Amino acid sequence: MREAIGDDAQNARPGCMDRELVDGGSTGLDRQQLIELAVNETNSAVYVTDDKTNIVFVNRTFTDMLGYQPHDVYGRRARDVLGSQHYTEADYIKLWNDLGRGRVVQQEVRTHARDGREVWLTLSLRAVLKPDGSFANLVGILEDITESRQIQTLQRDVLEAVAQDMPLAGIMNMICERAERMFPEIACSILGVDEQKKLRPLAAPSLPPHFSAAIDGIDIGPKAGSCGTCAWRGEAVTVVDIETDPLWDDFKGLPLPLGLVACWSSPIKLKDGRVAGTFAFYFREKRGPGMWHEQVVEACVQLCMLAFERHEATARIARLAYYDGLTGLPNRTKLREEMEARFDNAESPKAALLFIDIDHFKDVNDTLGHSVGDSFLKELARRIESVIWDIDIISRHGGDEFVIVLDGADEPRASRVAEALLAAIAEPVRVDGVTLPASASIGISLCPKDGTDSATLLRHADMAMYRAKGDGRSTYRFFSAEMNSQAQDRLLLGALLRDAVGNGQIRLAYQPQVDTRTGGVAGVEALARWTHPALGAVPPSRFIPLAEDVGLIETIGAFCIEEACRQLRHWDDTGYAVPHLAVNVSAIQFRNPNLPGIVAAALALNRLGTDRLTLEVTESVMMDALPTAAANAAALREMGITISMDDFGTGYSSLSHLARLPVSELKIDRSFMSDLEESEAVQAMVTAVIRIGETLKMRVVAEGVETVAQRRFLEALGCDVLQGYLFAHPMSPDDFTEWMDTRGALIPPVPDVHLRAS
Template sequence: MWPPNDPQEEDRRRDELRLLSLAINETDRAVLVLDEHRRIVYTNRAFTVMFGYTRDEVLGKRPTEFLAGEHTDLATLQRIREKAWNKNAFNDETLFYRKDGREIWTSAHVNHVLDEKGNVQNLIVVFADMTETKQIQRLQRVVLEAVASNSSLREVADLLCRQVEAIAPEVVSSMILVDSEKRLRPLAGPSLPSSYSGAVNGLPIGKDAGSCGTAAYSGEPVCVADIETDWRWAPYKSLVLPYGLRACWSSPIKMRDGRVAGTFTFFFREKRGPSPLHKELVSACLHLCVLAIERDEAKRQIEQLSLYDSLTGLPNRTSLYGITNELLREIDEDEIAFFALDIDRFKDVNSTLGHSAGERILVETAARLKKLSQPSGIVCRTVGDSFVLVVPRCNASRASAMADKILRVLKEPIDTMDMRLSISASIGITLADDDSIPAQALIEQAMTALHQAKLAGRASYHFYHPEMNKLAQDRLLLGAALRNAISQGSLELYYQPQFRLKTLEFIGVEALLRWKDPELGNISPEQFIPLAEEIGQIEFIGCWSLREACRQLSIWRDQGIIVPAVSVNLSPSHFRSRNLPAFVSDLLEEYHMPATHLTIEITEGVMMDSHPESLEAVSQLHDIGVGLSIDDFGTGFSSLARLTRLPITELKLDRSFMRNFETDPGAQAVATAVIRIGQSLGMTVVAEGVETEAQAKLLTSLGCDAVQGYLYGRPMPSRDLEKWIATAVTS
């Protein structure tokens, strides 16, 4: 026993009270002490942090008087009040409100303190913040409802990402699937730049494939706290760093069978790792991803059984007519081509090598046809060795090119039964330019043409309309020659100089594509450019032209030959590719070339294209710093309103206006209008096809900025341009 008023005992009690006060004030749980009337007599610091009220503001009040709000459940509130007047401890979860009006979910634990007579003297109330837990529960409920309501997997993934970002605004989330070829396929990322998703699409997973590709490859989470310095991000960091994304945490989505179906990823705008909240969110999201993917796969399996061929996975006859009739209803001005195809002498394969070999050939044929028909074509297996291809936007010449390609691809050997077999096929083709003929009749026409192809000796194709055969034959030779020129690297860029009109200062060159065939001679771009579009080679040619022009400009720079800038023409199809801005950016970096030294010439068709991907590509190219020029301005149907909204830096007055320019008032009026439009919008105006001093003088009087044409220099190969610069520019 310590004597009364013993100093040591007093010190011990004071120390105990200090430690108790420290424990109460330093906890993250809000603590209230109520008196016997259930009014507040004490609050700790965490109470102020959690609810926003100071101690003086709440002393003497009952908690429910100021914590309850609009959405607080009244039944729960009444239950708490009743329990508070009992003597038993209890827990309850309640929605309360902070002083600033924000909702806060709490778990309240209440203990009664009794006096010597057993009466309630005080109540100790301890609040824990459950807001994040409740937000995660709500996220799970909302996403599960979307899964149950048959929303598509993409819609569910987009909803999941948006819900996560609402809970944790510091996070940019995405969901990526892994396809059967172990390649990444972005599914959702509403806050990610579209250029990132486009660049990532199709990338193989691997040990150094960023966070997502590495996590999918290893089956383990990958946390990169600093994208800029992490070796796994070295090839891809330029895709996200410009958008302020500094760190990335990617977790594999593991299905019940152990396979990795994709990744769920958090990007951060600062160099960091995940917080406890982030870890809880991802844990919940991964489970939801598994459920959504399983539901999607189950739906696909059911569809597969009813509408698809079980052997090849292609649409069957049941779904063929519905798909094609829908295409016919949507037909615009473009034609749709129907191809009916049979494997030649397929019965001989079954009878000599057995049905297993026959099935192997059917599966491989289906795979090749499917690949050929992408991105917009449809392939169906109707019966036995018969297939039907439906290809939108395919006229007679493109159909001929497609049939030629099919025959060539199907001839490639197939490995089966320890041997390699080469097969051939016969094809019938018919075209539809409206919906007046139903799909079934069109397919029958293609089958009739197929029969004629077989009669002609197999391994060939035949159009349903006999007069179309000559057109196909006429294009066949030139198309084959063009393919050969592309594969042999026979195309060449010529360069035509451009000058500032008033001072005759050399300001750059336009790169122009040229083709000289050893047998056919010089082929005009007016001939082979449309053909390249029809046979699907125009994007390759455009990318080659861009790279070759940048490479040549780099060589000239290294040699001390001053060529200030280069312009390159691209077709409208390039601007439908999400990869174009990234491709251009990579070229500039590869050749250490300032963006201002490159101008991309586009047609008025691109300017009028309202497709989101085209507009996004134009905008991103402008952001890179590349100049954008409208080629042949004044010859189409440009919208001046659209011209003011696009980041165009240059207008090119078409060469057609230079014909009789000195004497034609109409041509002069158009030229004047184009120059005034360009000047008013702050654009450079370049006149093409200037051939006489009189034209140049008139253009000068109209205020035209720049010119190119035979008067100043013809298009010439790079070696001739170098000689020309050494003489003409110097003089």
Template sequence: MSEFSDLLFSSLNTDTFYANMLEQATDGVMIIDDQNRIVFFNGAAENLWGCAASSVLGHPVDCLLPLQKYLNRQYDTKQHLSDQVDHLPRTGHEITFTRSNGDDVIAEISLSSALIGINHKRYYMIFIKDVTEVFYCRKIVTIQNDVFKALADHCDIQNIANMLCHKVEQLAPGTLAILLQISISGSISILSAPHVPDDELLGLNHATLSPSDIQSLGVNPLFARQLIWDKHNTSTGSTKFQNCQAIGLYDNHKNVIGIFSIFSYKNEQITDWSQKILLGCSPSCVAIIENEKNIQKRNQFNALDSLTGLLNRTALTTHLRQMLAQATQTPFAILILDIDLLQDVNNVMGYHNGDILLQTIARRIAAFCHNHHLVARLGGDDFVVILPDADRKKASALAHNLNRITHEPIKIQGRDFITSLSIGISFYPSDGNTVEDILAASEIAMRQAKKQARGSFRFFGKGANSSVRERLVIGSALREALQKKQLYLAYQPQICALSGALCGVEALSRWHHPTLGVIPPSTFIPIAEETGQIEAIGLWSLEKSCEQITIWEQNAIYVPIVSVNMSAVHFGSLDLPEQIVCILKKYNLAPHRLTIEITESVMMRQDPETTANLTAIRNIGVGLSMDDFGTGFSSLSRLAQIPLTEIKIDRSFIEDFENNISSLVVAEAAINIGKRLGIKVVTEGVEHKEQEIKLQELGCDILQGYLYSKPLTAQDFPRWLAAFPSRWQHSRAHTPPTNALKH
């Protein structure tokens, strides 16, 4: 024991047994006199502070214990401890101090005092228990729990990594943490360094470890310190950091996947506990990196087309958005490639063989473009190639070469197939400033190429774009037109060629949009067919026209027949005859007062549904009229098979037939065909008296056109009829037939 200790215990006349007990205690023991001087310092205390008793005995206790931090700063080192004994903790209290090697020590201290000797001199005994390891282990376990809970809750990986680094920095004051991820190739990426200045990261981000570095790191985790410190200092030149500690991170197969390091601004050596913290946090770091790798794999999988292995539409769109976000983005071209005749292969040989064709073409495109151009599959039989820094000449050359590589035969089930590509080309920014616009532009150009000459390419034109935009706007507005009652029917009178009496009306759809104005049927009907809205419009027209002639009839205006145009789409549904029956019953209308007008394309269809519908409609008693007769490719044999009640000669055949002998011959032939088949013949587009006279001479049954009236609204029709007394009297003379469809 020391001289001070000997003096103390001898002066107190205390048995050396107790002195030896205190000296050999496992916890640190200090005894302080009433002058705040250390008078006893046992071996455990020497180990705890890393200094000999001789170096502290006789010195104030504050050289070892910063008691003022734990007394609400009321402790004054200039005053005696005896004056402040009431402020000191009597039971275990946690305190932090620094040992001689710079390590921070967390300890629990307990204080007791006693009056010793004749003069009742007060001494203080402080017991110090080292709880540093327990403290750090507890903190590390808390960090691990926080990390694994965040991972289980699917929190953002970046936020989890930042949280880990922040908590480690709190645990090791004066340090900054960095979590690095290392790829299979050895490239380094910074997963988290929330508080490290950017200039201190220059040497680490995107650096690459050599195979020998990875091998050494795989053998010795502590080799990470040399790697990180050397790469950091080599790139930054000058740094504010003074030291670092690092540890390698490994997956279950012992592969190097990352490095966790802490950098210090302190001059002194980083303490052992910093290395222990790194080691304790390594499982959390590995879990974070593994989850990040899984997310990357999942994102990569989600970004790839499962059939071809190329980027899918979502990934392509993301890449294009990133390109457009760059302030210095140069012009580029987008080529959309459509495989011609793929659908034929699917239909004839099955979709499995169609997939083989798709995969083969995809491999050829990818191999040709290699790493020079981005290649993706949009879906179906469409691919995209992005050509950077492009002009029309470069884009033309690429389109030509891409088509050339598809000309080599592809063998499927022993057969050689030669296909081609229809290619549409657009340019950024001249053809669009958004991803949607430039992709749409390329697709429009591709459709033009496919329509005009398969195996060719077309550049996008502004005229095509305006046409597409018009279709999009009208198609969207059309969905609301029926609900908001913007559509209405106009009725064009049909006149008996012999008597001049009214024999019917044709119901024609009209649309007046509040902002777009009057939209002609020639514009919105094809769009309705393309967008699948024509069926709803046709059924609305059918019901509205049947309702209208019953309303007129209630007002003493008898219209014998109403003709309604129906699209080919309606005849693909076997519900059409039942729908017609329901409408006739609803308005108590005789079937013969309704005529359904069909086009030649419907007549030429020989599928079972169309044939069954046409037969069923005639069996109901509803008339069937073939519109625009002579303009298509109808055959006389098919004409004889369909139970038509009338044919309508198209206006094109009578526009100039007074002077054009060919038109006159065709019109006369059509009328004779109708007479031979025993069906009525209607001629539309009659505008001049001379046309009327000639058609009467040829034996035409019904005339329709502006010579008699333009299409009229339901409100205007009675006024028109009243202006022609003979027709008005004729319509009043007719009484409604009694053979209406019975309920």
């Protein structure tokens, strides 16, 4: 640099490079002109200072870049023209040390042009030294980085806004405003595209409200202006003349009155390729975008994409926090917040809360798998949602439970909605080729009658729901005050039952079954009994449904099978002839695919033949559409296990179904016995059941026989086996063997009783 610039910059003439500055006294004019031409024609701005840092030369690009003429800056210190950049004393010391060592110092400079424009520059600064090592000149080369710096600043500010979770509309408005600041001649617009493929304005700070309102809800398509067409095509659309371009035929009345005659729209695409929105420049002259426009648009589109992605991610997180992933319904957290917002802000809130529990859903999950269970629940959720109004709240409360809050509803409306829900749910659900029965139990609490806060209303509706289950399911019940104490009793009893299963309080009692042809014992039925040290005997009608609700029924059921088989083996070993043993199997247990294995293991452990065991299941279970129930029935029948249809005549079996079922025995329900002696209709029904058994070659057992007249009537009809208090109550194993010893295993005949057989 010393050879190129020279030592004495003090005598440099404005507007040219002094010969001595160039060549140390050389007289080569052509070379001088050539150097001036090169310096003036370069795209970089160049300035030269004297040893006091006063500017003595600037080239033409310096003038073009900053707007200063040479006479505006000559004699002024460079730092005054370009700005001090807030250097500290330490910064200056380091700067001069680096320059004194011949280093090129590079830095960014933020300054203002003569017209006030903000300009960002990169400065490369080098010193020209005298022979004694002192400063002669400083040569500065400037590059304009304003455009890239503006984009960087925009990117930084937008990313910061995204990181701080600024609302999407606020971020889009920021982007538009920055773009319009860079290009005062344009109006910027950002539109979103919703799930229905409609345009939704997000930001347009320079466009009047009626413009955005008119665009809101427009379908994207092949002739939907620049933006709607861009979103439809998924590629940029440039229209240089809105008035004549056919894409704008239906919409030109919006921009033209505003003086906007051209529009360039670019798609905002997410990572998965979806078009989330459009970014558009409207021009006030018929033109397309320039290179700088394109760079800014590319940067803005990327920022919009990031904002959309973050918005969707935030929305997904919110959905995970507040919405059920399977059904898409609000979850219990969202329900609680919605209820608190409505009830807390209302002077006298009025509402009905419906607590819905899908009956037997666990059976579907356990037997067919969670995939089928999920599809089953999704369909029921859709049906539930179709019944309620938009102003009502619906929530999946967890598992197979749903909650609905009917805003402003009274008891009559709550009843109507509950009935509509039961009807909608009751339609069979077809999943993967399997038709599944469906029903629900609904509990209802009313605000303010049953509570004014969400927790109380939910608790009371839950109690009412359990009452509906206890009353036969597939129905609804309103909360009443007496349910509180019942619910507390139920909770206590459930805990006691759990302890009872673990400490051996559940035992079996045995009731003999009598062969009507021989008078001998045809078999016994094993019946579960619970005697609590403090409560005494708890009736099966109370603890069996409770065991189903608290998840203990399968444990109790397996115990009954295993213990009954053990007892039968003991009787065999001690010389008591008991041909058959009957055990009740609950609906839940019969749908368990492990049931055949449990039965086989119990028989094998006790060295019993499969023909010795009878499993009693209710008519409704045998008619179950669940494939595991049918598969279990077929497997058990194949093993040689007798399957008895319990409570026959109280359900809905048809003869065509009955003939196809793997059933070997029909059991007449005890409910027929009470009216058997007086009611000809009951006599006719019992007669029909016995005749069905004869026709289908099934053994018929009548339970609940308590009188001699009933026995005689049934024997006259040819009923195979009788069971009831007339012969014996359910007994402990020791009492049963004593009973066998006393009677010699034979039941004496009875005299004729005049009871007409139909």
